[in-house]
Amino acid sequence: MEDNITAPFDDSVSLFNTYEDYLDSKVTPLDLFYLDSRELARQLVELGYKGGNVLSKRKFEARKAAAEAAEAAEANALSNKTMPVTLASAGKELKDNFLKALAEREEANRSGKMTSVIFIRDHNAVGQEVSGYIDYAHRLKTEDFEPYFSGKKRLMPRRSDLCYQNWKTQMSTSNSSPNYQVIYDNPTGLLFKNKRDRKILNVDPWAAPGESSTRTPLQSDLYIQVVFYDHITRTA
Structure with missing residues (x-):
């Protein structure tokens, strides 16, 4: 009768590297004393003369493969398990609208559910007016x-952000980030292409921001002008 190799996996077979090791586990020192041959002792075990339920080589290998697959799947599930996200905003007393907006978006940007682009216009440390677009998710991963x-x-x-403009010195830079490609030569204005879903984020205040994106201007005591562009990359 053909062995049933579709039975549920038996994790006990994982204890043995080979079928011969499995057979050896059922051979006693007394067997070896009388038979004077390990190979013969293995054959007697395999043929069932030792009693008990003994797996055939084919069934052993099938169950061992199933056990190894189950073990690999469990290890993969553990490695992909979502770890709790440590939020820098946790426990902070936030009074300004800008900081509150940052905090509201922190978890989603850290986890990859959202990739926010922040437009900021204000004066730098030496009083020069500067503006730029910041990839919030990227900044969260690269600094405290x-x-x-x-x-x-x-x-x-910063000059290393998606876009930067110093209105006093006329210095301007643009850099793609891990999340966005900068499209600065578009005739209708500056665009950002999301690298995950390839959707376009339009930062023109007179245009729709694009599919799965929203534009949120904020009043803040910390800056002259702030706008959040939030792009939803996944829902779970």
Whole structure:
């Protein structure tokens, strides 16, 4: 009769590297003393002369493969398990609208559910007017935001951000980020292409921001002008 190899996996077979090791586990020192042959002792076990339920080689290998697959799946599930996100804004007393908006978006940007682009216009440390577009999710991954939420530092555009403009020196830069490609030569104005879903984010205040995107201007005591562009990349 053909062995049933579709039975549920038996994780006990994982204890043995080979079928021969499995057979050896059922061979006693007394067997070896009388038979004087390990190979013969294995054959007697396999043929059932030792009693008990003994797997055939084919069934052993099938169950071992199933056990290894189950073990690999469990390890993969553990490695992909979503870990709790540590929020820099947690426990902070936030009074300004800008910091509150940052906090509201922090978890979604850290987890990848959202990729926000922040437009900021204000004066730098030497009084020059600067503006720029910041990839919030990228900044969260590359620097500590606790000083921003604590009020020790102000989030400001940098030359390394998506776009930067110093209106006094006329210096301007643009850089693609891990989340967005900058499209600066578009005839209708500046665009950002999301690298995950390839959807276009339009930052023209007179145009629709694009599919799965919203535009939210904010009044803030910290800056001259702030606008949040939120792009939803996934819902779960």
